[in-house]
Amino acid sequence: MPTAGRARRSKVMGESCECRLCQRHRRVGTVKKEGSVEELRALVDELYSALGDVEFDNEYYHAIFDGSWPSAEEQARGILERCAARKEQG
Numbered sequence: 001m002p003t004a005g006r007a008r009r010s011k012v013m014g015e016s017c018e019c020r021l022c023q024r025h026r027r028v029g030t031v032k033k034e035g036s037v038e039e040l041r042a043l044v045d046e047l048y049s050a051l052g053d054v055e056f057d058n059e060y061y062h063a064i065f066d067g068s069w070p071s072a073e074e075q076a077r078g079i080l081e082r083c084a085a086r087k088e089q090g
């Protein structure tokens with residue numbers, strides 16, 4: 001991973017940040033360090049579920065980008081329209 005990515009990630013994982021990513025990062029650290037077996041199991045289940053959602057989304061968007069999703073053309077058109085509208089807004 002490039003240095004810029006590492007720097008950005010360490011900044012994102014700041015202790016005072018309340019975004020979902022930072023909250024999860026802190027929770028994982030706490031449970032790894034001092035959690036019970038049950039808390040570790042619950043965390044694994046939660047992370048496994050979240051990973052499944054991310055993998056599904058990744059495959060869905062990949063299928064849109066490679067044109068194999070049934071509505072890929074319509075969705076791509078919508079994306080281009082929204083890009084153009086944002087450009088006009090400045």
Ligand SMILES: [Zn+2]
Binds near residue numbers: 013019
């Ligand atoms: Zn954050």
